[in-house]
Amino acid sequence: xxxxxxxxxxxxxxxxxxxxxxxxxxxxxxxxxxxxxxxxxxxxxxxxxxxxxxxxxxxxxxxxxxxxxxxxxxxxxxxxxxxxxxxxxxxxxxxxxxxxxxx
Numbered sequence: 001x002x003x004x005x006x007x008x009x010x011x012x013x014x015x016x017x018x019x020x021x022x023x024x025x026x027x028x029x030x031x032x033x034x035x036x037x038x039x040x041x042x043x044x045x046x047x048x049x050x051x052x053x054x055x056x057x058x059x060x061x062x063x064x065x066x067x068x069x070x071x072x073x074x075x076x077x078x079x080x081x082x083x084x085x086x087x088x089x090x091x092x093x094x095x096x097x098x099x100x101x102x103x
Contacts, residue, residue: 007099008043009063015085015093017055025088028081029057035077036061041068069097 017025029047036045043062050056063069072078085092 007065009066009069010098010100011059011061011063011069012096012098013057013059013061013093014095015057015059016090017057018088018090021088022055025055025057028084028088029059032077032081035075036072039068039072039075041065042072066097 015025015029026049029049033045033047036042041064043064045059045061047057047059050058061069061072063072
């Protein structure tokens with residue numbers, strides 16, 4: 001399914017800190033909030049830390065459309081975070097892109 005202009009998307013990203021890297025992942029996750037909220041098409045960007053499993057995160061993002069989300073993937077601040085990922089995360093982030101169900 002492709003979603004261009006006009007179809008809002010919600011993105012669920014899951015990530016897990018590598019052992020001993022929990023604080024660095026937390027710092028990076030929170031540092032992305034401001035720049036991401038400033039991007040065109042970003043409706044919300046909320047990182048959540050699992051209180052039961054430290055170092056496990058879910059980031060819920062809402063974008064005006066898929067194009068805005070794709071532009072976010074090319075942003076300098078996200079590129080820097082993704083480049084640091086192999087050193088900080090136990091594996092690559094998992095993303096699910098969703099659209100609201102309607103009739």
